[in-house]
Amino acid sequence: MKLCFFNDNRLGLVEANTVYDVSEALRQLPTSGYPYPQTDALITNLEQLTPEIIRLREGASSFPLNEVTLLSPVANPGKIVAAPVNYQAHLDEAIADPATFTRANVRKIQETGLFLKATSSLIGAGQQVVIGLPERRTDHEIELVAVIGKRAKNVSARDALSYVAGYSIGLDITIRGPEERSLRKSLDTYTVLGPWLVTADELSDPHALEMVLDINGEKRQHANTSDLIMDVAELIEFASQYYTLEPGDLLFTGTPEGVAPIVAGDRINARIDNIGQLSVDVVQS
Structure with a gap:
């Protein structure tokens, strides 16, 4: 469904x-x-x-x-858990651009760990991304999102996908700078989820999905979830060692290479195989 x-x-x-x-x-x-x-x-x-x-x-x-x-297909997530630099090509581009990506934030995911985004930042595909600090660089990031379906604590990667209710497309909108990720990624409207939830019975394998993001028709990001450093099951295992994952919690699995700035007037189109396409407009506050 x-x-x-x-x-x-x-x-x-x-x-x-x-x-x-x-x-x-x-x-x-x-x-x-x-x-x-x-x-x-x-x-x-x-x-x-x-x-x-x-x-x-x-x-x-x-x-x-x-x-x-x-609107967001999940109305009340208790937590938004996100994975940083979880594609090798994105890690490589970040390492190559120290002017944009702060050294403290460019490490392997196994070293960096996960981070949380404020639930107040969540919107759906029919709403708008509002640039909150226009003097700062703000980037797009397409991500596959797993929606947790039942309580998960210390689960193994072998069993992890049985804890997923479904999948959606996520945009992790990001301000660049030296602050902690949770601050830079939690402005109002900076977490987009949609266009709907595809239940797990219709998407049995989240590890071979092509994803594409374009801005105003210009392709910016193009990858496959097979390129994830830690796949969805491994991320659930990792996260559940630290958090008790609850039904409705959102797990953003990381973005591939190609992140770049967005500005007011842009239209973001994000597509992931077997889920659909999410399109959202960017405006300025």
């Missing part, structure tokens, strides 16, 4: 160029009280809700895909 949130937080089932409104399925989500769970309710209950979503598809109101506003 391809699931999205659209317009005023309606739940949609995407088929070809049509969105079917299956929001009634959300009525089956269990109620909760304070303190509220630090998980995403839909992702937590996705397996149980799937039959109802399929049932509601028949007779559901439908909308042309190009006429809806796509």
Whole structure:
């Protein structure tokens, strides 16, 4: 299935160029009280809700895909976990450009570890990237994103993919400079997720997916997830040694070579095989 949130937080089932409104399925989500769970309710209950979503598809109101506003397909991630320099070619380009990439931030992922992005930075494909500090260089970064589907702690790479609910396309928008990654990558709108969530049963192998990013039609990044230094399963194993991963947590798996500046007026188009294409406009605050 391809699931999205659209317009005023309606739940949609995407088929070809049509969105079917299956929001009634959300009525089956269990109620909760304070303190509220630090998980995403839909992702937590996705397996149980799937039959109802399929049932509601028949007779559901439908909308042309190009006429809806796509929001983040995961509404309430507890954590956004991200992998730095996880493609060798990107590490090489960073090492070769010390004026842009601070030495302290250019090390192998096994040495650097992972970092967290603020959940307040999350938007969907129908929203806009707002350049927050226009005097600084701001770059695009395309990434495959794994959405955690169940609690994971100290899991092995062998079992790790069974903890994934689905996959999406991510843009890790980044200010260059000496500060910690979590600060430079957590401005409002600097985490884009979409255009929808492809459930894991439809994407069994995340390790051979072509990805392409262009700006205004000019190709900037082109790689394959087979080039990851630490693949999705290894990243989940690594992350779950440090964090308890919860349903709805987002794992950004790293960007390939070709990162470059974006400015107001640009349109970012990002495509990953078997997921789709995410397009978002860049504006200035």
